[in-house]
Amino acid sequence: MTRDEAFLQFLLRMGDNTLILGHRVSEWCGHAPVLEEDIALANTALDLIGQTQMWLGLAGEVQGEGKSADDLAFLRDVWDFRNVLLVEVPNGDFGRTLMRQFLFDAWHSIMLGRLMTSSDDRVAAIAAKASKEVAYHLERSGDTVVGLGDGTEESHRRMQEALDYLWPYVGEMFASDEVDAEMAAAGIAPDPASLREEYDALVGRVLRKATLTIPDSRFAHKGGRNGRMHTEHLGHLLTQMQWLQRAYPGATW
């Protein structure tokens, strides 16, 4: 694998994470339990889609085939996506959506912090921009996880169920492979495994405050970030997200 090939994979991983999570979160638009939450979810989705434009825009540039961020988002099929499985799982209830957001935001904020010192200026610039937005995402998802976890009997039960369901999807964010080794050697991105300690400390602190118990098992569902095997849910998501470009190729506003 050449450095540019690895770089492309890395950029697709970053961009596909924000794209797929952004789409998932946007599914709440008009359905959230209260207006303020609806607005907050839509704003979070908007930030993530904006970040996608930067990551996939750069991916298209590095790929050198003249593809735009839109081409990459709307004209690839399931097996070409490189997002972690965590972001493609269905929203579930509001609690599970916010738990997933928190588990992702915590990783995202640590990752972006490291990427701000990337040896590639373009990566560092995108990370600096995105990290400001993600600081707000993390503050909100963390506060909400605490509020609901340490809330009523029902909200606590639902949050614990959400954590039990989602925890096996956490490990994939820290699984290193040859793409990561190449990126770390080039100083472009950190080895994901090196983020785990900081992540466990941050997540542990918030979940303790939320009176929730982290499952013992470190079993991890994998296959998203290398494209080997996505869940069945991603294809369903793409039928919604890509419908217009597939039905009317080249359509523009």
Next chain:
Amino acid sequence: MTRASVEQVWEWLDAVPDPEIPVISVVDLGIVRDVAWTGDTLTVAVTPTYSGCPATSVIAMDIETALREHGIDKIRLETRISPAWTTDWLSDKGRAKLEEYGIAPPQPAGGPDRCPHCGSKAVEKVSQFGSTPCKAHWRCKDCLEPFDYFKCI
């Protein structure tokens, strides 16, 4: 035709309102980062506030339209993401206008220092997110009015 001076162009841009908060200009908002001539082409560097802000493309169009009206026909709009936009770049004039309009200007402390309607210091956060990506939703405990707070980033 003689080229307009860079100072003149900045003045024109200061008359282009932000599409979401029309009381302040795109210059007040601090998103116009550079204006420069290269031969007969004018380059304007613009930075987005939030990466997904839907106003960004409208702003680019408004800037181009305004400059064309002033007779500049070769315009290059450059998107510059680094250094990332910060609310420190809001002008003092812009901050004052925001408050007058009912939007509390950003504060380093992370929250508004007073209600933009009645001036009371007794304010509380309703939500970290508001009507646009750049704002949060707050409420005054004295006059009971809700208001937008321009988030500090």
